[in-house]
Amino acid sequence: MKIRPVILCGGAGTRLWPKKSKHQAKQFIDFGGWTLINKTFDRIKSNVFDYPIISTNSKYIKDVKKALKKSRISKYKIVLEPAKKNTAPAILASALIKEIPNNQPLMYFTADHLIEKPNKLVSAINKNKSNLDDKNVFIFGIKPTNPSSEYGYFLSKNIKNINKVTRFIEKPKQAKAKEVIKQKGYWNSGMFFLRKDSIINNFKKYQPNIFRNCSKAVTKAKYKNNVYYLNKQAFSKATAKSFDYAILEKTKNINAIKLDIPWSDLGSWKEICKMYGKNKNKYFKKKNVFYRPWGSYVNLFNGKEFLIKELYVKPKGILSLQKHHHRAEHWVVTHGMPKITLNKNKFVKKPGETIYIPLGAIHRIENPYKKPVKIIEAQIGSILKETDIVRYQDVYGRVKN
Numbered sequence: 001m002k003i004r005p006v007i008l009c010g011g012a013g014t015r016l017w018p019k020k021s022k023h024q025a026k027q028f029i030d031f032g033g034w035t036l037i038n039k040t041f042d043r044i045k046s047n048v049f050d051y052p053i054i055s056t057n058s059k060y061i062k063d064v065k066k067a068l069k070k071s072r073i074s075k076y077k078i079v080l081e082p083a084k085k086n087t088a089p090a091i092l093a094s095a096l097i098k099e100i101p102n103n104q105p106l107m108y109f110t111a112d113h114l115i116e117k118p119n120k121l122v123s124a125i126n127k128n129k130s131n132l133d134d135k136n137v138f139i140f141g142i143k144p145t146n147p148s149s150e151y152g153y154f155l156s157k158n159i160k161n162i163n164k165v166t167r168f169i170e171k172p173k174q175a176k177a178k179e180v181i182k183q184k185g186y187w188n189s190g191m192f193f194l195r196k197d198s199i200i201n202n203f204k205k206y207q208p209n210i211f212r213n214c215s216k217a218v219t220k221a222k223y224k225n226n227v228y229y230l231n232k233q234a235f236s237k238a239t240a241k242s243f244d245y246a247i248l249e250k251t252k253n254i255n256a257i258k259l260d261i262p263w264s265d266l267g268s269w270k271e272i273c274k275m276y277g278k279n280k281n282k283y284f285k286k287k288n289v290f291y292r293p294w295g296s297y298v299n300l301f302n303g304k305e306f307l308i309k310e311l312y313v314k315p316k317g318i319l320s321l322q323k324h325h326h327r328a329e330h331w332v333v334t335h336g337m338p339k340i341t342l343n344k345n346k347f348v349k350k351p352g353e354t355i356y357i358p359l360g361a362i363h364r365i366e367n368p369y370k371k372p373v374k375i376i377e378a379q380i381g382s383i384l385k386e387t388d389i390v391r392y393q394d395v396y397g398r399v400k401n
Helices: 036-043 061-070 087-095 118-127 174-182 196-206 208-219 243-248 269-278
Strands: 004-008 053-057 077-081 105-110 137-142 153-159 162-169 186-195 222-224 227-229 254-259 289-292 295-303 306-313 321-323 327-335 339-342 345-348 354-357 363-366 373-381 390-393
Touching (some): 004 036, 036 105, 036 118, 053 087, 077 087, 137 153, 137 243, 153 174, 153 254, 269 327, 306 363, 339 354
Parallel strands (some): 004 105, 053 077, 077 227
Antiparallel strands (some): 162 254, 222 227, 289 295, 295 306, 321 363, 321 390, 327 354, 339 345, 339 363
């Protein structure tokens, strides 16, 4: 039996746009000729997978269909949620649709993850298929590259060639994350692999309310043009919970598949800046390089309400003390040690460190050292033009009196 991929595609991506009521969900953002959802669809084209099921809501159905068309996926099913209830009801409802047999292996992907070396992931999924039973759950761990406080972690113990999960650590502070990594902790990627009967058994045992209401929502669903419209009245009564809290924290039968592959959920501008920094050769165009008295900058990608640049500040180069009316900025230092002014504070940053410049904050970059400084900058706002600079001081005489 082939593995059925289920793609969870209901996330709003609010972490990237905290102050905007209208914004593009992360999985549909064009990052330069590609989106995260299309990368996810490309991942499931391996012959180990059956056709996909996509769990989403009416707000995103047009975007999902557009992405399916772009990825040339003609056979699929969409399960449409009538209310936002987090991942537990989404995972259960998508498993309960009638064409999925009871012993069907289900692989739950998130639509907004960036995974490099996807063949390693697919191979690990296929290899562990025979270990699934009617109660266990496999989660996917990613070997950490840094002590990030943006991700959850887990610890595990190897018993008879299977990694049994012994503990979860939810988004620890950096010092704690360092300890967890020393104990060989892995990032919890939010991808799950289990059989339909395991989902049913776990929800019946630990979340009877969710099971009862999701079952009704599926039984009473309307089906038209490959879309299951879940019954609103029943689905709305299901408790809103994440799969982690609803099932993973209750069951003791959790195993881990550990992966050492480049992975990110691009959930912050820091991660997005790092991604562009790593792949800047793909985005670099000579015509987008602009020279300034303090060095130069290159526009790497101009997206919808965001602009990614790389700044090059030559030794002894000083940008003007300035502010912006229409944009905030996120910086990731990649080379050198810039001296930063942010309102009344001054500090030095090292490679890998980040700075957030809120809208209207007075700021400056200086490079007092002999090595050049390089910074990947994400500008976020409605107007992203060089005209949106108010200068207060400038060593190159660019302040207008």
